[in-house]
Amino acid sequence: IMMLKLDFLPLSWLLGTWESDEPGEGTFPTIKPFRYTEKLHFSHVGQPVINFTFNAFHAESNKPLHRECGFIRIQPGTNKVAFIIAQNSGLVEIEEGELTGNQLKLQSQSLGRISFAKEPHVQQIGRVLQLRPDGKLEQTVSMATDNQPLTQHLYITYSRSS
Template identity: 50%
Template sequence: MSRFLSTMATRPPINDMIKPLSWLLGKWRSEDGQGHYPTIKDFKYIEELEFIHVGQPNIQFRQVFYAFNAETKKPMHREVGFIRVTPDLSKVAFVSAQNTGLAEVEEGTYNEKEKELRFESHTVGRLTFGKPPVTKKIARIFHCHGDTLEQIVDMETVNTAMTNHLTIKYKKVE
């Protein structure tokens, strides 16, 4: 087994289906995330994301470390998942799970000219003992401007209509 793992140390070629999204691959870091929602106090957060491939027609997404509150340095949440595409890139999907007990299946579109992925959830699952209020829907945008990646996350709960929750700009570090 160790011989197999050592041969995997070098990444295989990028799968043809995800080549148009190769701009997303790598590590991205930010220290100026902005969080707000009508039911909570505004906050700033620090986050590092990584998008990798292993030769399959998907991209693995993960927060390299917890999102941290910029002021208190306390960890906030952690998220891992995958981006999948149809062969013609007419549809994209973002599937993720958070350590808070939330799991999402989002689908949407890719605009190659704008380097923009837009997703909206069609399924949001949660622990039966998760903290209220219940999240009903999530919408997410990844948009690349040169060496800057912007992520915007909107959220709807049983108590609050869809509204912006997170906005963050990352710089590519790897």
């Protein structure tokens, strides 16, 4: 008999595919505000781990832009959550935080980047993912760079598409 150890069950509300219903808002003190669309996919293969991909596109041209993929783990028996993330910009990160109800609050614990990553370099990331009472998923991302304190970069909501 195969025993499934689905430690991620408290996060099972994430599983499936989500698509932004209206464009997300990108901001930062040093850039021109922009709008983007994004598709999220969360799945599992029977391991106590969630696999995910986030694919973002320019809202008007549909051009692929930012992409992230990785894994989510929960420390068994706790509400402590870890995201292990690779980004197409050349950044890799560990984010950790806690699940409270349907809200996941994460902060970067370690960041690594390719030697020729674009400047300014990200120094800290904060992320909140929550399932809202209306069934939508909401994500907010803040970041600190070499020359800016922790400030919001992204706000977006998604509807479940499958």
